[in-house]
Amino acid sequence: MTRRTFVAAAAATTAAAAPARLPIQKGVIIEMVQPRSLSYAERFKIARDAGFEVVECYTTPDERTAEEIKKASEATGLPITSVMNQAHWKFPLSSADPAVVAESVKGMETSLRNAHFWGADAVLLVPAVVNEETRYQDAWTRSIVQVNKLLKLAEQLKVVITVENVGNRFLLSPLEFANYVDHFKSPWLRAYFDVGNVTSIGYPQDWIRTLGKRIMKLHLKALDPPAPGQQEGRPRRIPVNWKEVYRALAEIGYRGPATVELRGGDLEYLRKISSRVDEILTGVA
Amino acid sequence: MTRRTFVAAAAASTAAAAPARLPIQKGVIIEMVQPRSLSYAERFKIARDAGFEVVECYTTPDERRAEEIKKASEATGLRITSVMNQAHWKFPLSSADPAVVAESVKGMETSLRNAHFWGADAVLLVPAVVNEQTGYRDAWTRSTAQIKKLIPLAQQLKVVIAVENVWNKFLLSPIEFGNYVDQFKSPWVRAYFDVGNVVLFGYSQDWIRTLGKRIMKVHLKDFKFAKRVAEFTPLREGEIDWKEVHRALGEIGYRGPATVELPGGDLAYLQEVSRRVDLILTGA
Numbered sequence: 001m002t003r004r005t006f007v008a009a010a011a012a013t014t015a016a017a018a019p020a021r022l023p024i025q026k027g028v029i030i031e032m033v034q035p036r037s038l039s040y041a042e043r044f045k046i047a048r049d050a051g052f053e054v055v056e057c058y059t060t061p062d063e064r065t066a067e068e069i070k071k072a073s074e075a076t077g078l079p080i081t082s083v084m085n086q087a088h089w090k091f092p093l094s095s096a097d098p099a100v101v102a103e104s105v106k107g108m109e110t111s112l113r114n115a116h117f118w119g120a121d122a123v124l125l126v127p128a129v130v131n132e133e134t135r136y137q138d139a140w141t142r143s144i145v146q147v148n149k150l151l152k153l154a155e156q157l158k159v160v161i162t163v164e165n166v167g168n169r170f171l172l173s174p175l176e177f178a179n180y181v182d183h184f185k186s187p188w189l190r191a192y193f194d195v196g197n198v199t200s201i202g203y204p205q206d207w208i209r210t211l212g213k214r215i216m217k218l219h220l221k222a223l224d225p226p227a228p229g230q231q232e233g234r235p236r237r238i239p240v241n242w243k244e245v246y247r248a249l250a251e252i253g254y255r256g257p258a259t260v261e262l263r264g265g266d267l268e269y270l271r272k273i274s275s276r277v278d279e280i281l282t283g284v285a
Numbered sequence: 286m287t288r289r290t291f292v293a294a295a296a297a298s299t300a301a302a303a304p305a306r307l308p309i310q311k312g313v314i315i316e317m318v319q320p321r322s323l324s325y326a327e328r329f330k331i332a333r334d335a336g337f338e339v340v341e342c343y344t345t346p347d348e349r350r351a352e353e354i355k356k357a358s359e360a361t362g363l364r365i366t367s368v369m370n371q372a373h374w375k376f377p378l379s380s381a382d383p384a385v386v387a388e389s390v391k392g393m394e395t396s397l398r399n400a401h402f403w404g405a406d407a408v409l410l411v412p413a414v415v416n417e418q419t420g421y422r423d424a425w426t427r428s429t430a431q432i433k434k435l436i437p438l439a440q441q442l443k444v445v446i447a448v449e450n451v452w453n454k455f456l457l458s459p460i461e462f463g464n465y466v467d468q469f470k471s472p473w474v475r476a477y478f479d480v481g482n483v484v485l486f487g488y489s490q491d492w493i494r495t496l497g498k499r500i501m502k503v504h505l506k507d508f509k510f511a512k513r514v515a516e517f518t519p520l521r522e523g524e525i526d527w528k529e530v531h532r533a534l535g536e537i538g539y540r541g542p543a544t545v546e547l548p549g550g551d552l553a554y555l556q557e558v559s560r561r562v563d564l565i566l567t568g569a
Binding site: 130131132135136137140169171172173174175176200201202203206209210241244 | 415416417420421422425454456457458459460461485486487488491494495526529
């Protein structure tokens, strides 16, 4: 290699490296594949044809449904990356009522077993819900007690409990979210970061940098790039600055999946979403 | 007093205690008294006539204006309870730019001196602003460092730096707000709690109970949500559960002022605002 070709090659690498595709798999929640009348086999095929590489599934206590989902995943070669726990809103782990907590724990146990059965390595958990009855401090204390108990099963099944930031009025600061995760001192408890859920209170790129390696899974929503001139004024749902999110994900070396969480639709609709995710993951806009 | 009359008296006081008027003074930001053409002497009179007991004033570097405000306060007997610092939004203490921080510190020093001159015991401070340039952790670290430097002046002047929860994307959890105040381990840093600002993502009563004795001053406002956007409403017409706020303030034994932070207006408007504060403070 002469000096000239070396310089040219270096320039080419630099140019190519700037808008590099992040090593992140595109995921879709399988229930987003519609119409509802479709079998799981058909849904997985559509998800694959739309360009998605992994799938997130809801918890199911029904063994036949679980079996059908497993077969659909195997037939299409689309791995199930995570299970979205279902009980936590109606039955929060942070409730003062032991019967509600028991229901919540039961739901999480089913989720962990579903994940194990499907070969998924994580369960999405909303750890607590702050409301008129449950104070922030109580949400913190009670959820930690219950999650600690669940970690034994998680470890046994080799499935990580990933707590998500959602509209639950809890874990509203990136520092606090990190402290919450660190509190467990367990590899079986990590973060499921939702990029769209923090825009009214903060900046997703700031959260991503602060949470760093704690992030195991990602949810994407509000995929549209900010419209020209669209500014944040009063607190409200603010568009995501996707270029900054791209930069932050690259910085922390994130290699998990990015799963869209949007309204459902058909193949054509899902293809559009999938190609928009490609843009996001290549830092286009 | 016989046993019977004692029991009757006790019962009466219990009955009266249920919807008790909290020992809280009603305050108004003096700039809310309008029109703007009024002198401070006139504004203070209107504030008093509207039923307010204390006043909050903006920082002013202008000595003549500071003097005018002081005289108006003395003439009407309306005490100035706090100074609302002005520089912190345009020049945040959390900026990465030392020149911006210097401007911010200068503004706070003026506020602390204003407070001392007026006999106010606190300055409202927005400690940091999280934005595209300043991350949450930087906001915490930088603002803490600057406030620590301001504490000696606060102590010397005997004026408390009262940190407020505002829409600055910072201190979004009541636990974290408590920790932020506690880290200074100083009686010269406390909390200025805005009842309205937390309704976007939390419950005012929860914050009051969590912050407890850290709260030195209170701001009152109210919001409702239209299409997920918060809009100012008159007091008691928005999302805030004022009965719960009353209960929580009673529980923590709060005895500072409650200052309204609302659109301004004339005497009749301010009288109505004042009446609504009375309803809030009596748990109506």
